[in-house]
Amino acid sequence: MLKALTLLLVCQLLGETAARALGAPIPGPVLGMALLLAALLLRYRGRADAAPDWLGGTADGLLKHLSLLFVPASVGVVQHLDRLSNEGAAIGLALLLSTLAALAVGAATFSAVARLTDRPAVGPERKDGPTPPPGDGA
């Protein structure tokens, strides 16, 4: 746990530093994620099940409660109650419809292109792929 947290923080720190140094429009933690992925690939090339338990356990624990981490930011809406009471209907409808549309368009596009590019010969991937053979009964 301590080892994993240290590794995560080191990656984040390197990512923040790189983001500042490069003036990139990417947040440091996202660069840190890329860095950790690169490190895992170098260390355990190819073997997807090889991520060590000490790291996997901490990562899974953090991600299981990911939505908790958004609570402080979500309370920030309290600073904008005035604007929300004036423009609340426009903002609410815009958020609702755009999110619904983006979900539908995103998933439809992904499925349509995946149907063209998914090869039946992907092998072990196939059994939980998107197009189970007819009669699979799922």
Add this chain to the structure above:
Amino acid sequence: MIAGADDIWVYLSQAPLFWLTATLVAYGAGHWCYERSGGNPIVNPVAIAAALLIGLLTATGTPYAVYFDGAQFVHFMLGPATVALAVPLFRHLPRVKATLLPMLAALVAGAATAVGVALVVAGLMGASRETLLSLAPKSVTTPIAMGVAESIGGLPSLTASLVVATGIIGAILVTPLFNGVGLKDWRARGFAVGVAAHGLGAARAFQVNQIAGVFAAIAMGLNGLVTALVAPLIVHFLPG
């Protein structure tokens, strides 16, 4: 000598301990409601926690800055958690590599839809220009969205709220929508919610299915990049 309740409150309300604890308790309450509802996505733990905490802040007249002094310890963990996304990504990399084309297509289509529909709907309903500019980057992760809002002339703190609201809406809609249309491809479901509703969408996806979570996390990262580049262009075409 025993201190009066007022004195104790004055001390507690200014110390990080109180608001940090309140944040965890409020989320615990939200999560309890969610479990009690049998996992109904409409009973969103983040929305419940935010409502409870906003009620408490309003009732006690506490400014958001004082609240955030305590809650920032939870907020801070978003950074390491984002880095930790590399682990599930690593575990499922072969599957991810096999779907580069569908991801790129869904990314462009989903990102453009999110920005475009939001601006058109809010614009038609008479939202102010400042609101529109704050609305444009609302589907991407908070730090990027705030940066984009600032660079195109929106209000970064308003954008932060709209980002979270979008995430909650996406997390609520995603499961009923895709179950309703019978979409069983976890990759498509996850990727779509990551594009439309960033980290909160990914958090929801991880609750439902690992594969969906991985694709949501990738979509979130990629959409941050795309929106940072594209939102200024789209906003260029706004009237006024």
